[in-house]
Amino acid sequence: MPFQKKCPLCSAKMGKVNGVLTCPDCGYNESFGRSSYTTTSTGTTADTGESSRARYQSSNTGQGSTASGAASAQNLRPYEQYLNQQQYNASTPSFAEITAQRRERYGDERPKSNSKILIICAALLIVFLTILIPLVMRFFTASANRYHTASKEDTDNRRAGGYTADDNAYDDTQPIQETAAITVPQSEFFAQMMCFIFEKDSSALTADDSEQLVSLRIYEAGYDYMAVDYVLSDGTGGTVYPASQKCDMSEDLTCFVNLEELYLEEAFYGNLNLDGLDKLHTLYYDGYISDIENAVNPSQLTELGLYDVKFSISDLSAFTNVERLYIDCGMLSDVSGILDLPNLKHLTIEDGDYIDDLSALYQATQLESLSIESNSLRDVSFLTKFDNLKELTIVGSKVLDFNPLAACTGLEKLYLLKNYETADYEFVKDLTGLREFGLMTSFDFDDSDMPDLSALSNVTKLYLGNFESFGNLKYMTNVEELTIDDGGYGDFGSTNALLSLPNLRSLSVINSSVSPEMIQQISEAEGLEYLDFYSSYLWSGIHPIINMPNLEELHLEYTSFMIDPDSIAANERLRLLDMNNSQIYKYSTDQWSDREDIDVEALQSALANLHGMEELMLEDLTINSVEFAAQMKNLKLLNITDNYVTSLAPLKELEKLQAVVCESNPISDTAGLDAIMIK
Structure with missing residues (x-):
């Protein structure tokens, strides 16, 4: 906007009248102030740039107005009379006199009234509204008629408006949503997802492809990059990493008309539109409950997951058919809303302190399963009234006595973790029907052996925390999944109890000190397919583990271990290796000797033998090249965050590659990788 000069007397914005800047409020105009000189009490001096207002004010020695000024003042406005009184030199025409003379010669220079213009504008506005309002009313009336006609003919039983909390009836006050016509994704994120799943170009995607998806989980896999877990109608599934990281939920989800399960975890998705997903029965969502009510018929959901819930869940009454409820509590202080779910059978409460x-x-x-993490729980006797209870998990409570649970003989799954106010768990031996059991207690230096659980012969999934020796595992021959958390420097007994578990496929030894004997015993359990040493300290080399014949996944995040690169054999079986933030040392037969960092070139050479890799995570390992990955033909995800790689060119021939996570690297060459996510 151009600068507008202000009146030096009243500060109003001035406008031109007959080519002269004139104040519309007080009548001052620039013709008077353009003189290069001004008069003061001491005579005539050069203009030094002082304010215009100062030029028209006298000193205390100024005299009154001349006779002619007084005569002229009879026609002056009040402000002009005031200025006239301030004049101090009778020989100099006053501002008031000059103004009166100009008015007599040119007429009143003040802008004329704009009332006529305002009247014309008001008349035009009235005419406009008179025409517009009837048109708008006819439009909404016609839309409402079309909606009710369609409802009567039952041509579209999809939800168009909002459901009321009382009777789930249509609410005509909500905006009417048109049924989506798209059959394949339009956004870049979902289009790339489909291309990866069906291994075809976006132009070749069809409605039949969209209809094959029955389950989707969209989440932040780490470092702000998105991943999608999927299941197809034939039962196959997997994980893909779309190059586009802007996940727009507004329309594309409506393509997947056979979707039954949808997990939207801890990410922002914009407007949620699930119109037409009539088969959807499971929804996990990181947002407001009202968003879900506006996106889908609440009564069709049987499983609901809510993340980071604030204060209350009192508005669940519309979800009358929910049988499973998951709540990540956040600041939740009141769970009374669960009483509004008459069909609730399975309840999970996490982070409920x-x-x-x-x-x-x-x-x-009526609950059949309950999982609760809350230090507000101090008693379990109320659970004896839960006649249908089959699954129970209690984490971080302040319960003093768990013995009342001995009466819950119908339990099939029981996890009691980090409840440090008691150490008496003898009652567990009476629960012979358990198929899953977990126990983490305070560490006892005098008795660090795992308890005798031989009575629990039907257990297939076992979790043990704060124990050191695990020889008693030999009596639990049906165990398929075993987790050892915060274990001491121990082993599996002199006979290697792992060899007594013929069905063992998954083993996690996390937050533990792992002795050389235990590492050797684990490597002998050749049936293992999954191993996790998260945040553990291994007192020997990892190479016997990597060479296990059936191992498919190996997790070594934040783990300290030694490795002999020359002992890593060619491996087509291992498909996932996670070494993020590990401490890797040269192999030494002396476990007590000072450890030396592994030579990075030797490490990269060893990694090159892992030809079957699909997901490889190598964050903060001083990696300086990705040449080792050039022959990993099945590689989909490579994470080299916080390393020293300068070029990704060796990866350009990997046809299945979907994502390279490479923050904090001096990369200058990404040629040939435009179609994948580089973040």
């Missing part, structure tokens, strides 16, 4: 009232939980006697 802010809950101050569990009375509603005591009344939910």
